[in-house]
Amino acid sequence: MTEFPLSGFEPGSPADLASLPTLTSAQSTLAAEIAGLSALQGALAPSEALGAAFAEAVACIACGRGHVVVSGIGKSGHIGRKIQATLASTGTPAFFVHPAEAAHGDLGMIDTNDVILLISQSGETSELAALLEHAARHALPVIGMTASTGSTLAKASTIVLPLPRAPEACPMGLAPTTSTIMQLALGDALAIALLERRGFTANDFGAFHPGGKLGALLRPVAKLMHTGDSLPLGTPDMTLSSVIIEMTRKAFGCIGILDEGGILIGLISDGDLRPALDRDLTTTCAREIMNHAPITTRGDMLAQEVIHLMTARRKAINSLFVLDDEGRPAGIIHLHDLLRTGIA
Template identity: 65%
Template sequence: MTVLTASRPSRSAPERSHRPPVKSALATLATEKDGLAQLARALADPTALGGAFTRATDLLLACAGRVVLAGIGKSGHVARKIQSTLASTGTRSIFVHPAEAAHGDLGMIAPQDVLIVLSQSGETLELASILTYAARHDLPVIGVTAAPESALARASRIPLVLPRAPEACPMGLAPTTSTLMQMALGDALAIALLEARGFTPSEFGAYHPGGHLGAMLRPVSALMHTGAAMPLGGPDMPLAAVIMEMTRKTFGCMGVVDGDGALIGLITDGDLRPALSQDLAATRADAVMNHQPITVGADILVQDALRMMSARTKPILSVFVLDHDGRPVGIVHLHDLLRAGSI
């Protein structure tokens, strides 16, 4: 017996264009690059974003309190990153989560603070409590948005309006180009403030004491060998004694100091070799020393000393650290600097 059954239409998966991964990645980068190019053009226009950016920078420089960053979703993640960059480059800042703000965290915002609020649409409901609080207490708001007529733009003393650029997401939904432009604008603000304040590498190092970056931004005085560890001798020291001093201290050199303790010369292994055929007991240190040794001050950063010592065709292995009167206060070996840089 034949059994008849109703046929069901087959459900096929919707057709999707599958680009090779690298081709997809390159397309993403191209889209985001175009977005950054649009942002750069807007910043270059003093009648548009450029003028607003200058006013925002002036406002932040004059801020007597802290810079408060706020945003929700992807804009919130970007706001956290901008806050971190500002804090590490000399601008006091905090992040306030908009949802938590309505439940007590508004108390984190002080009377002299300036707010930077991020929202691509400018209509994010969770920002209402922060914007209302800012308006009630006359706190200036810098709004970062792509919508010039939005609630955020209207509530901002200085709206920073981003160009409307296509997202890299093929559906145009996932924030990609837009968040990249937010991030880039935040970096631009941080660096503009850093330069305006004259923020120095040593100040940067004080905010980054850990890891490789912190090690490279320390002064060489933190690594130098001092006191009896320094290989030193007088100008009349016989070469035999010089060799003994260099052998004991293992820096491959000896500093020659005068009666006041000032460094007047340097003897290295290379200086000694041509003199080994001479009478080691009669030949004096000042007969073979380099009269113009390369030295550094105690406040030079590790990264700068390392660059100076390793940039030559024949690297400098050891360098004396001098005080303002030209007296050795320490000696640092190239290996000390390299070890610091490998942290």
């Protein structure tokens, strides 16, 4: 095993890391890539070639009836896979075709309604030839993302997204760094522009991301709430002794007070009940101590919105009634229900 001398540096020691050449290198890399992104942002102005082509590409994809077929080789291929994944997760059907596999049968995956997005910094990637020939044969629109407007890819593309020239962060100018960051950023911009054009919502996003913390955040509260006999409910004339029994049985720390039509007109929480315990519990009624304007939510409200509603106050709300369109309790959600989903 090779040992690397650390010249007096010991893990955990209070060494002056800011003086290490490594950090200077890292800052230079980021500076070069930031400069590239700045150039890209400027090139997206309406008066610039990229700006006009970008708007045309968004319209082409949005009006299409098929998928966006993304392809590229090497580093551009890795970026292409991420762009494809972002498109698909934000409402634009897309899949990635490896250019080498395309020539060995994967061209059959491409439909006559699809749009092809090809990525190549030089625009002279020979592996893309089969895809370009297939697109020409079937009159499929090709969007070419390249830094060379005179390249083979640019000449064969229906729409060219010309990336501005910017120095690579690599000191030798060889390793794709700045260029791939720009490709990735332009792909993100394309996906978000399409998302906004389609009116893609947080609920739609949640439907495509049902797993993990993100899925929990985007889950409608209707899928997490307690319903039916679990709800702690009472009437305005209910005595405090009965209120205490119902609150204890249901264990949500509150009780919803309904009118004769089943509409929620008030709420009694633990905090409302404690100051009233010195009253006669058998004669004092719920209407006398209830909160007449309780905070509530709707079933279509997302979990991330509900947890903010419950915790953004000076005193957090532990339980929240979920009402239907007419104001009747459809369910109740406890703060612990949200936390158990992995939101926080």
